[in-house]
Structure formats: C-alpha cells, structure tokens
Amino acid sequence: MSSLIRSYGGVLAALFGGLTLLWIIGLIVLPQLNMIQRAFIWEARDGAAQQAGVDLERAYQKIATLDYDIRAAKRDIERGSAPSAAPSPSDPFAVSPGAPSPGGLASSETPDKRIVRLESERTELQGQINPLKERFGRLKIEEAEASGYSIKNFTTMSPLHWRIFGMTIFYAFCVTLLSFLFCYPIAYTIARTQKEIHVAFFMLGIIIPYALNELLRIFAWTMILANEGILNSALDTLGLIDLESGEAIRWLASNGAVFCVLMYTYILFMIFPMYNTIETLDKNQIEAARDLGASTWRIHSRVVIPHAKPGIAVGAIMTFMLSAGSISVPGLVGPGLHPDWFSQIIYRNFFEAGNWNIGAAQSLLLLVACTIFILIVLRFFRVGIQEIAR
Amino acid sequence: MQGKEIRLQGVSMRFGDFIAVHETDLTIAAGEFFSILGPSGCGKTTILRMISGFLTPTTGQVLIGGKDLTAVGPNKRPTALIFQNLALFPLMSVWENVAFGLEARGIGRRERRKRAEDLLDLVALTEHAGKKPTALSGGQRQRVAIARALAVEPSVLLLDEPLSALDLKLRQHMRAELKQIQRKTGVTFVYITHDQGEALTMSDRIAVMNAGRIEQVAPTSEIYNAPATSFVATFVGEHNVFRGRVEGLENGMAQVNTPLGRLLGMNRDDLKPGEEAMIFVRPERIGLVSQTPTLGNRLQAAVERRDLEGPYLNVFMRAGEHQIVMHMTNAGNNVSDLSGEQSVGFACEDALVLRAGELAGE
The missing domain is CATH 2.40.50.100 (RNA polymerase II/Efflux pump adaptor protein, barrel-sandwich hybrid domain)
Structure with missing residues (x-):
C-alpha cells in the first residue's frame, strides 16, 4: 500500500484500494457469506400450512360465488321471470361451465327456494372460515418455529442427489485426468517447437475456437453428435452403420458425450498453464537426460513433469472446477441424460423450485468438494500456492 | 572404465544452405585428452553433437571403438556429454543427479546410492550428497556434472565449454582437476573450447577449427610452436x-x-x-x-x-x-x-x- 501511495499519490491509491475492497466485499465475501448462511437455514415446508392456506382461500372463493348466485336469484325475483340464463356454477372448480352443476340442477326450483338453499349453504361455509383461519395461523407459527439454523438442508438431501453429487465429482475428476492426458502431449509439442511461426499457428488454432460464444461452441457438438449428425453421417458414408434402417448410434445424452465436450470446452485452461511451465524448461536438461540413457518415458516422468508440476496443478484445478460446475455442457449435450449433473439440480432448486436455501446448501457442498480437490492436488504435486503464483 | 577411439570418416553437417562442418576426417585415440579449439560458430559444437548422437551427420560415419554408431541415438551411445550450462536437474538432490544414468539403466536404489557416493567421493563432494544443486557453488556444480557423466561409465566424455561460466581461479583449479580425473579414469575426453589457455594446459592433442574446417590437428606444443596456417598462428597465442x-x-x-x-x-x-x-x-x-x-x-x-x-x-x-x-x-x-x-x-x-x-x- 505504501508503495502504491508513493507511485500514485494518496487520492489514486485510496481509489484503487477502495475499489479493490469494494470488489472483494461486494462480489466475493458478502455473496459467499449469504450463501453459507442460507445453506444452514432450514425452511420447513412439509405442506400442512400450505394446504390449510389453500383450503381457506377456497372457502372464501366459494362464499364469493354463492353471494353472486344469491344476487342473481334476487334479480330474477324482481323481474318476475324464470332464470334467463344458466346460473353460474356455484363451484368455480367444476370441470366446465357446460357440465351439470348444483346450480344447474336447481333450475327447476323456484327462485325463493333457491335463495333459501344458497343462504343456508353460505352460513355453513361462513362457520368453517374461522376454524380454518385458526388452523392456518397455528400451522404457520409451528412452521416458523421449526425453521431456523440447522443442517437439515444437508441431511434431508435425497440419496439420489447424494449419488449425483458423488458422480459429478467423479466425472469432473475423470474429465480432468483425461484432459491432462490429452493436453500434455500438445502442450509439450508446442513448448518444444523451435520456430516461432509454428508456435503462433498452434496458439491460433487453440485460441480461435474460444472467440466463439461458449454456447455456440457446445451447440456445434450437438450437431456433430446428433442422431442424424455429422458423426453418424460419416459412419454411414463409410458403411459402418446404416442410417436409413435406423442404425444411428445415440451419441448425445451419454456421459461419454458430456466428457468429450467438457474436455473440449476447457482444453485451453489445461494447455496454457502447462505450456507456460514446460516452455521454461531448459532444453539441455532433456538432452542431458537422454544422453544419460533415459527412455522417453523416464525423461517425462523424471524431468519434464516434475518441472511442469505447478502448471499441471493450475490446469487440473481450473479444469476440475469448471467441469464440476458446468451447467451448459450437460444441459445442451446431455438432455435426457439420467441421472443428470449436480449443477443442474442446483439450478433447478434456485430457479424452478424456488428453494434457495437447499440450492445454497448444494452449492456449498460443491464448493467444499472443489476446495478439498485443490488441497489434494497441491499436496499430491507438493506444490505451494506461492509456486503457482510464480 | 576404458576409453575408446573415435573416428570421423568424411563427416559433414549441413543446415539448409549453411554448411556447419565441411567434410572432415578425424581420429581421436582411446584414452586421449583431445581438445577442439576454435572461435564461436566454427562448428566445434556441431562436431561434438555428432559424436554424442544429438545430430546425425549429413554425410560420413561416426565410429566409436570401431563400431559404426552413425544412426544410433544419444541414449544408446557409450558417450556422456557435459553441457555448457551443466543442465543439472534442479529438482533432484545431488546424489540423485549423479545416479540418474544408473536409474535409467534400471539399477536398484541402494546400489545407485552407493555408486553415486563413490563418484561424489572422487570429486570430493561426499558431504553435499543430499543437497539440491542450486545450493552448491559454481565449482561444486561443475564437479556434480562430471560425476553424473562418469556414473554411466562412458568410454568417451564430451565436454562443451564447461568451465566458461567459472571465474579465473576456479577455472585454473578445475583444469587441473579435469586432467587428473581423465588420467584416473582413462576415459577419452573430447573438450570443446574457445579458450586456448584451457586447450593448451589440459590437452594431449588439439584440433583447431575455423569456419567449419579443421585447420590443424597436432600435439599441444606443436600447435603453439609450429602452427600450420596463418589462422592457427594468430588464434593460438599472440603473433x-x-x-x-x-x-x-x-x-x-x-x-x-x-x-x-x-x-x-x-x-x-x-x-x-x-x-x-x-x-x-x-x-x-x-x-x-x-x-x-x-x-x-x-x-x-x-x-x-x-x-x-x-x-x-x-x-x-x-x-x-x-x-x-x-x-x-x-x-x-x-x-x-x-x-x-x-x-x-x-x-x-x-x-x-x-x-x-x-x-x-x-
């Protein structure tokens, strides 16, 4: 901070500091705290209070309908004529207006008798209102008492959701591993390429797809993998399958497809950190190892990979977190895939079920899992945060 | 360890349009301390890399111990190379560095450790076995590199200006040490340098190179006293x-x-x-x-x-x-x-x- 003040003066330094602080608090600390807090607040929603509320609402609606019917009957008496039109159904929940209804049955009775009958029905309903009100209030209070800080958001998660959570973590791990196996040779090749122009071509080839919107990039894959898509057509052309007789291979909605597309989507995040570290390796070390008789495998396992460890760790962490939290890839490539990915469940809790607290609890689970993964990776590679920052 | 004879027959190296080494015949005797002396860019490193196997000559053959090894890779040749920047493995300890060649040959850990310690003893670094190379001084690192190269019991040790990064006193000390190690082991040393002092003090014979050609191959005193060409006369010593x-x-x-x-x-x-x-x-x-x-x-x-x-x-x-x-x-x-x-x-x-x-x- 003092060096900031020295280089930019007090006002600018305060501005920088203040903006940074605002950013940290407003965009990182507060949302996280809010999420954590929500995750530990249990909203009791067993449905009894809700049902009571619905019952009360219905009773009010019925009374309002009866009032309407009574008014209509009284108008008929004043005109001294038979009901002009079919009376409105006394039950607004009846199947359809044309269907027989209690009011319809009453068309043969005289308006006076009708009024009496309706009045008695109304009185009866009016009597039910107060007990219903009481019941609703009592249940509300009970529910409020049952809510509050608790770990129920976690303990009441269904076994299926736990399994999906576990599978998501496992899949993300697999994606990371496959991604590493796939990207390491590429990163190594680029890093060892002597000619600048070739490196530039490699880099362009890797970066250009990222100029495209992520959703479009993923959607491109659905065109490749669709039943009548490019891949199946190619197989058809090669004569391996026959599309016309319905031999299409279902690529979409499989974990393999999600894997493949996740790898593709996050390849850059794996290649770049690895490339950066491998590039700093002294070429002579590789030659020295070779000269001392080491096989290619040993050169990589003993010289290149140990050197590239910080880059591999960064790449693995990024790929893991992005694929564990990815929602667009399983959403677009794996529709109909069952079970789906954990991020989709979180999404539904937030935006469809409206149960933010459970969503927050599930997000927290994912966050903890990712943090644990990071710690394990760092320990496994014996890499410190400082080394990564380098 | 037993030194082997190196023979280059009609060897030349061309990179695109550039001829790094013109057709050359050269025989280096078994157990000899042989220096290749020349200004930078004269092709001496190219010759070294052809002997070590990192480069395949455009024409000609490389024979080591009478065997044609032209097409054999560096990891299969009885040569060991000491790099100009030493290229020690910074993440391995000193003894692991020395034992790397043995590790590559599938020798067990205990045996490796023992042989590494013997070699560290030879270069007087026994007490530094557990340290990382970065914790050593320049001269000590130099000796680790020598021990690492000797660990694979090469018949030919190739040295690519390994002393150039050291200061004068240390350089003079290392010259004596290299010479002594060479005598002790009997390995053929091929030493690349642009420093005539190094070449003159250590070598049995010297080849002076200029612009991709060997100008003269002769014992040290002859190079100095009876240079064969005007280039050799002015490159080696003053005239x-x-x-x-x-x-x-x-x-x-x-x-x-x-x-x-x-x-x-x-x-x-x-x-x-x-x-x-x-x-x-x-x-x-x-x-x-x-x-x-x-x-x-x-x-x-x-x-x-x-x-x-x-x-x-x-x-x-x-x-x-x-x-x-x-x-x-x-x-x-x-x-x-x-x-x-x-x-x-x-x-x-x-x-x-x-x-x-x-x-x-x-």
Whole structure:
C-alpha cells in the first residue's frame, strides 16, 4: 500500500484500494457469506400450512360465488321471470361451465327456494372460515418455529442427489485426468517447437475456437453428435452403420458425450498453464537426460513433469472446477441424460423450485468438494500456492 | 572404465544452405585428452553433437571403438556429454543427479546410492550428497556434472565449454582437476573450447577449427610452436605478423620483402620466390638488440606503451604501419624505463614464414 501511495499519490491509491475492497466485499465475501448462511437455514415446508392456506382461500372463493348466485336469484325475483340464463356454477372448480352443476340442477326450483338453499349453504361455509383461519395461523407459527439454523438442508438431501453429487465429482475428476492426458502431449509439442511461426499457428488454432460464444461452441457438438449428425453421417458414408434402417448410434445424452465436450470446452485452461511451465524448461536438461540413457518415458516422468508440476496443478484445478460446475455442457449435450449433473439440480432448486436455501446448501457442498480437490492436488504435486503464483 | 577411439570418416553437417562442418576426417585415440579449439560458430559444437548422437551427420560415419554408431541415438551411445550450462536437474538432490544414468539403466536404489557416493567421493563432494544443486557453488556444480557423466561409465566424455561460466581461479583449479580425473579414469575426453589457455594446459592433442574446417590437428606444443596456417598462428597465442613477398630461399629459410625491410624466417610452407607470404613472430621471441646482439632480423620501433602483466612486461611499439608487441620477462631490472626509439630484433629460427591467409579475429 505504501508503495502504491508513493507511485500514485494518496487520492489514486485510496481509489484503487477502495475499489479493490469494494470488489472483494461486494462480489466475493458478502455473496459467499449469504450463501453459507442460507445453506444452514432450514425452511420447513412439509405442506400442512400450505394446504390449510389453500383450503381457506377456497372457502372464501366459494362464499364469493354463492353471494353472486344469491344476487342473481334476487334479480330474477324482481323481474318476475324464470332464470334467463344458466346460473353460474356455484363451484368455480367444476370441470366446465357446460357440465351439470348444483346450480344447474336447481333450475327447476323456484327462485325463493333457491335463495333459501344458497343462504343456508353460505352460513355453513361462513362457520368453517374461522376454524380454518385458526388452523392456518397455528400451522404457520409451528412452521416458523421449526425453521431456523440447522443442517437439515444437508441431511434431508435425497440419496439420489447424494449419488449425483458423488458422480459429478467423479466425472469432473475423470474429465480432468483425461484432459491432462490429452493436453500434455500438445502442450509439450508446442513448448518444444523451435520456430516461432509454428508456435503462433498452434496458439491460433487453440485460441480461435474460444472467440466463439461458449454456447455456440457446445451447440456445434450437438450437431456433430446428433442422431442424424455429422458423426453418424460419416459412419454411414463409410458403411459402418446404416442410417436409413435406423442404425444411428445415440451419441448425445451419454456421459461419454458430456466428457468429450467438457474436455473440449476447457482444453485451453489445461494447455496454457502447462505450456507456460514446460516452455521454461531448459532444453539441455532433456538432452542431458537422454544422453544419460533415459527412455522417453523416464525423461517425462523424471524431468519434464516434475518441472511442469505447478502448471499441471493450475490446469487440473481450473479444469476440475469448471467441469464440476458446468451447467451448459450437460444441459445442451446431455438432455435426457439420467441421472443428470449436480449443477443442474442446483439450478433447478434456485430457479424452478424456488428453494434457495437447499440450492445454497448444494452449492456449498460443491464448493467444499472443489476446495478439498485443490488441497489434494497441491499436496499430491507438493506444490505451494506461492509456486503457482510464480 | 576404458576409453575408446573415435573416428570421423568424411563427416559433414549441413543446415539448409549453411554448411556447419565441411567434410572432415578425424581420429581421436582411446584414452586421449583431445581438445577442439576454435572461435564461436566454427562448428566445434556441431562436431561434438555428432559424436554424442544429438545430430546425425549429413554425410560420413561416426565410429566409436570401431563400431559404426552413425544412426544410433544419444541414449544408446557409450558417450556422456557435459553441457555448457551443466543442465543439472534442479529438482533432484545431488546424489540423485549423479545416479540418474544408473536409474535409467534400471539399477536398484541402494546400489545407485552407493555408486553415486563413490563418484561424489572422487570429486570430493561426499558431504553435499543430499543437497539440491542450486545450493552448491559454481565449482561444486561443475564437479556434480562430471560425476553424473562418469556414473554411466562412458568410454568417451564430451565436454562443451564447461568451465566458461567459472571465474579465473576456479577455472585454473578445475583444469587441473579435469586432467587428473581423465588420467584416473582413462576415459577419452573430447573438450570443446574457445579458450586456448584451457586447450593448451589440459590437452594431449588439439584440433583447431575455423569456419567449419579443421585447420590443424597436432600435439599441444606443436600447435603453439609450429602452427600450420596463418589462422592457427594468430588464434593460438599472440603473433606479430608482417606481410610481404618471398624474395629468396636459403637453407630452408625464406627471405621476405616487407615494408619494414627484408626479414628471414623458416620456410615451413615451401614457398617459392614471388609468392605472397606472412612472417609470424611470437612476442616473447622478440628482444632488444642492445641485450642480445646476435639477432638475425632487426627493426627500428618507437615505444608507445608499456603494460606490466606481473610475470612479464608487454611493450607496444610502432614501426611504420605495424604495431609490434614484445614480451619481456620481469627480472626486476630491465622493465622500468623503456622508451623512445629502440632497435629490436628476433632470431631467424624464431620467425615462421607461412602462405598468406586468413588471420584470426579479422
């Protein structure tokens, strides 16, 4: 901070500091705290209070309908004529207006008798209102008492959701591993390429797809993998399958497809950190190892990979977190895939079920899992945060 | 360990349009300390890399111990290379570095450790076995690199200017040490350097290279005393050079007409009268006529500058267009007040007449 003040003066330094602080608090600390807090607040929603509320609402609606019917009957008496039109159904929940209804049955009775009958029905309903009100209030209070800080958001998660959570973590791990196996040779090749122009071509080839919107990039894959898509057509052309007789291979909605597309989507995040570290390796070390008789495998396992460890760790962490939290890839490539990915469940809790607290609890689970993964990776590679920052 | 003979037969190396090494025949004897000396870019490293197997020659064969290994990779050759920057593995401890070659040969950990310690003993680094190379000094790292290369029991040790990063004192110390290790192990050493001092003090024989060609291969003293070409004469040690034309011949000597008068020297290239020639005289072979009246060639020169370099005095003189350098031994009496016009000279036997050609540093 003092060096900031020295280089930019007090006002600018305060501005920088203040903006940074605002950013940290407003965009990182507060949302996280809010999420954590929500995750530990249990909203009791067993449905009894809700049902009571619905019952009360219905009773009010019925009374309002009866009032309407009574008014209509009284108008008929004043005109001294038979009901002009079919009376409105006394039950607004009846199947359809044309269907027989209690009011319809009453068309043969005289308006006076009708009024009496309706009045008695109304009185009866009016009597039910107060007990219903009481019941609703009592249940509300009970529910409020049952809510509050608790770990129920976690303990009441269904076994299926736990399994999906576990599978998501496992899949993300697999994606990371496959991604590493796939990207390491590429990163190594680029890093060892002597000619600048070739490196530039490699880099362009890797970066250009990222100029495209992520959703479009993923959607491109659905065109490749669709039943009548490019891949199946190619197989058809090669004569391996026959599309016309319905031999299409279902690529979409499989974990393999999600894997493949996740790898593709996050390849850059794996290649770049690895490339950066491998590039700093002294070429002579590789030659020295070779000269001392080491096989290619040993050169990589003993010289290149140990050197590239910080880059591999960064790449693995990024790929893991992005694929564990990815929602667009399983959403677009794996529709109909069952079970789906954990991020989709979180999404539904937030935006469809409206149960933010459970969503927050599930997000927290994912966050903890990712943090644990990071710690394990760092320990496994014996890499410190400082080394990564380098 | 047993050294092996290296033979290059018609070896050349071409990178695109650039010829790094012209067709070369060279034989390095088993157990020899052989240096390849030349300015940077002369192709000496290319030759080293062809011997080690990192480069495949465009033409010709590389034979080590009588076996044609031209197409064999560096990891399958009985050679070990010590890199200019040493290329120690920074993430491994010193002993793991030394044992890496053994590890690559599938030798068990305990055996590796034992042999690494033996080698560290040889280079006097036993107590540093557990440290990382970065914790060592330059000279110690040097010795780790040597131990690492020797661990695979090579028949040929290739050294690519390994001392260039060290300071003077350490360099001199390491020269003696390298020489001693070479004698102890009997391995053929091929030493690449642009430093003639290193080449002269350590080697049995030296090859002097220039622009992709070997100019001369000879024992150390011959390289210094009887350089075969004008390039070798000026690259190895210092020489005063006088250009001229051969006028007459007598008893294996040639009389050369130079701007400074007629000078007589040994006619090493069998030059005929009328041919362009150069006369080379070492600064230490030039003397004052007043001290040595028998000198056959005499010049008048004005003293411009005197530099005392400890054991001897460098006297820079001017004679017409020529600058003449004279080294005088510091005997305590003759070096203090040399100035003005002096009559200097050199014996005809100490002067070398060679065909006019390229000089080093031009």
